[in-house]
Amino acid sequence: MNHFIYAxxxxxxxxxxxxxxxxxxxxxxxxxxxxxxxxxxxxxxxTVRDAILGATPVFWITDPTYIWLIAITAALxxxxxxxxxxxxxxxxxxxxxxxxxVFTVIGVQKALRFGVDPVIAVMMGxxxxxMGGMIRDLLCREVPLVLRTEIYATACIVGGAxxxxxxxxxxxxxxAALLAMSGTxxxxxxxxxxxxxxxxxxxxxxxx
Amino acid sequence: MNHFIYAxxxxxxxxxxxxxxxxxxxxxxxxxxxxxxxxxxxxxxxTVRDAILGATPVFWITDPTYIWLIAITAALxxxxxxxxxxxxxxxxxxxxxxxxxVFTVIGVQKALRFGVDPVIAVMMGxxxxxMGGMIRDLLCREVPLVLRTEIYATACIVGGAxxxxxxxxxxxxxxAALLAMSGTxxxxxxxxxxxxxxxxxxxxxxxx
Amino acid sequence: MNHFIYAxxxxxxxxxxxxxxxxxxxxxxxxxxxxxxxxxxxxxxxTVRDAILGATPVFWITDPTYIWLIAITAALxxxxxxxxxxxxxxxxxxxxxxxxxVFTVIGVQKALRFGVDPVIAVMMGxxxxxMGGMIRDLLCREVPLVLRTEIYATACIVGGAxxxxxxxxxxxxxxAALLAMSGTxxxxxxxxxxxxxxxxxxxxxxxx
Numbered sequence: 001m002n003h004f005i006y007a008x009x010x011x012x013x014x015x016x017x018x019x020x021x022x023x024x025x026x027x028x029x030x031x032x033x034x035x036x037x038x039x040x041x042x043x044x045x046x047t048v049r050d051a052i053l054g055a056t057p058v059f060w061i062t063d064p065t066y067i068w069l070i071a072i073t074a075a076l077x078x079x080x081x082x083x084x085x086x087x088x089x090x091x092x093x094x095x096x097x098x099x100x101x102v103f104t105v106i107g108v109q110k111a112l113r114f115g116v117d118p119v120i121a122v123m124m125g126x127x128x129x130x131m132g133g134m135i136r137d138l139l140c141r142e143v144p145l146v147l148r149t150e151i152y153a154t155a156c157i158v159g160g161a162x163x164x165x166x167x168x169x170x171x172x173x174x175x176a177a178l179l180a181m182s183g184t185x186x187x188x189x190x191x192x193x194x195x196x197x198x199x200x201x202x203x204x205x206x207x208x
Numbered sequence: 209m210n211h212f213i214y215a216x217x218x219x220x221x222x223x224x225x226x227x228x229x230x231x232x233x234x235x236x237x238x239x240x241x242x243x244x245x246x247x248x249x250x251x252x253x254x255t256v257r258d259a260i261l262g263a264t265p266v267f268w269i270t271d272p273t274y275i276w277l278i279a280i281t282a283a284l285x286x287x288x289x290x291x292x293x294x295x296x297x298x299x300x301x302x303x304x305x306x307x308x309x310v311f312t313v314i315g316v317q318k319a320l321r322f323g324v325d326p327v328i329a330v331m332m333g334x335x336x337x338x339m340g341g342m343i344r345d346l347l348c349r350e351v352p353l354v355l356r357t358e359i360y361a362t363a364c365i366v367g368g369a370x371x372x373x374x375x376x377x378x379x380x381x382x383x384a385a386l387l388a389m390s391g392t393x394x395x396x397x398x399x400x401x402x403x404x405x406x407x408x409x410x411x412x413x414x415x416x
Numbered sequence: 417m418n419h420f421i422y423a424x425x426x427x428x429x430x431x432x433x434x435x436x437x438x439x440x441x442x443x444x445x446x447x448x449x450x451x452x453x454x455x456x457x458x459x460x461x462x463t464v465r466d467a468i469l470g471a472t473p474v475f476w477i478t479d480p481t482y483i484w485l486i487a488i489t490a491a492l493x494x495x496x497x498x499x500x501x502x503x504x505x506x507x508x509x510x511x512x513x514x515x516x517x518v519f520t521v522i523g524v525q526k527a528l529r530f531g532v533d534p535v536i537a538v539m540m541g542x543x544x545x546x547m548g549g550m551i552r553d554l555l556c557r558e559v560p561l562v563l564r565t566e567i568y569a570t571a572c573i574v575g576g577a578x579x580x581x582x583x584x585x586x587x588x589x590x591x592a593a594l595l596a597m598s599g600t601x602x603x604x605x606x607x608x609x610x611x612x613x614x615x616x617x618x619x620x621x622x623x624x
Contacts (some may be wrong), residue, residue: 003391046237049221051259051264052255052258052264052265052266052269053257053264053265053269054262054265054266056264114265114269116265116269117269117272119272119275119276120268120272120275123275125376134347138346138347138367141253141348142347142349143347143348144241144347146237146240146241147232147237147238147240147241147244147245147347148235148236148237148238148241152238152240153240153244157240197238198238198239198240199238199239200236200237201229201232201233201237201238201239201241201242201285201286202236203230203234203236205287208320
């Protein structure tokens with residue numbers, strides 16, 4: 001993997017781990033719970049992607065850097081964070097958007113290396129980006145946020161589509177990745193700063 | 209795969225996708241949420257089966273028809289459905305029962321091709337039939353319906369058992385499949401039209 | 417696998433299956449639900465471990481003994497248990513602690529056989545021990561208990577670390593396993609009989 005992409009991947013891992021650790025803190029979990037939520041949020045999406053592709057052992061088994069990074073992040077969050085309000089601010093969401101953009105591109109890349117259809121590759125990229133947060137929300141007994149609000153998964157889909165198109169147009173890997181990441185990032189930032197959201201599909205409850 | 213089985217599989221995929229999309233609508237999810245719930249319900253069972261068997265990349269990666277079909281179904285449900293009551297009627301449950309019957313047979317078939325024990329094959333068939341709905345319910349923060357009520361999983365188990373027995377008695381694949389599907393379908397229809405249910409195993413809550 | 421370890425593994429499977437079946441009974445599930453909860457609790461951790469390692473088909477497909485044992489256990493619980501209070505007592509928790517100790521060692525063993533990093537191996541052992549209970553709690557719509565309270569996962573981590581260290585010091589497999597199991601068991605028994613728990617990481621809810 002390209003050095004820049006790898007560094008960005010590790011940065012995204014830390015940001016996602018922080019968001020998982022904070023969710024654990026809100027539910028007053030013990031240190032193991034914090035570790036699990038941090039880990040699941042950070043590598044959950046890529047793990048499901050690898051298991052489905054058959055890219056086993058999954059990526060964080062081959063390269064334990066991810067697990068060390070998550071453990072250190074979880075420990076630091078427990079030691080240092082007292083006021084989560086600061087970490088739910090806009091700047092943290094921007095960091096999260098950056099992580100989302102990297103994860104998406106890496107997911108698409110890995111899927112393409114397995115020779116899958118471009119549409120499936122975009123799907124695998126989106127899965128890499130959003131599924132960690134979905135499992136985090138499930139473990140916290142919440143309906144996953146990403147299914148309900150804001151331009152989040154949509155940003156992944158668009159970024160993934162840009163990446164596969166750019167490669168099809170024979171752009172080199174790095175410019176294609178940067179272009180795709182900018183697309184995801186831009187769309188996600190619009191979501192964060194305008195509060196814009198896709199229209200919900202709302203049915204009445206047919207149950208009594 | 210036999211043409212008839214394949215067509216029936218695609219039909220089952222559409223029906224299961226509709227049921228996922230409707231669940232998303234009841235929770236007022238956005239279009240991505242509708243897509244995820246439709247997809248998870250339709251291919252979730254087969255995905256877990258393939259990951260556990262080691263049949264990776266899983267089936268919908270090798271044949272993207274399933275994903276296209278789910279996307280189109282989700283889009284049509286969002287555009288057309290305004291009154292979900294009509295889609296919760298008996299005839300939709302019958303279509304669902306048909307999907308269940310096909311998914312079970314396909315699951316048993318795939319497991320047998322991996323040379324597993326017949327009991328495990330029946331289990332994998334049942335998993336293919338019911339696990340998509342279970343993940344859908346989990347994402348909607350409900351205790352999976354299939355664990356609580358009606359003759360649903362039981363119909364899969366019986367159908368799967370018929371199929372493995374028929375093959376052991378050296379019946380050809382297609383008549384064996386039709387016989388097994390009829391068994392699942394019949395049992396499930398009895399469940400739908402009589403409301404018959406297995407007795408619950410009810411313990412008092414030992415917690416204070 | 418060593419005969420003693422295998423027997424201990426089957427014992428742990430029965431204990432974990434009982435705990436799953438009881439959880440199903442508390443939610444008044446039907447017999448299929450009891451079977452699913454018993455199975456998920458007993459082999460859920462090992463299944464996720466094998467899928468992530470790429471050790472497919474997963475262990476209970478290769479050796480159906482586990483599934484038969486779970487089915488018989490679930491049936492016996494439904495037939496015999498009327499007063500779950502007796503099964504939530506201290507002695508059942510001790511049996512559960514024993515199962516936890518075995519599962520952890522087996523998980524570490526399997527991961528090491530795949531040539532993974534020792535830290536990852538400890539993680540896979542912990543996963544084998546605790547993830548079945550986590551999926552059980554998810555299906556019951558509860559925040560997994562293991563993330564919140566008591567010395568449970570910690571006992572797995574310590575046991576797994578003892579095991580990998582003992583092997584690194586060139587102890588033979590069986591004494592290393594016994595030593596590691598004693599470590600997990602001891603720590604878990606302290607948790608059970610003193611009610612000692614790790615301090616929670618508690619953040620205020622930043623949401624309005």
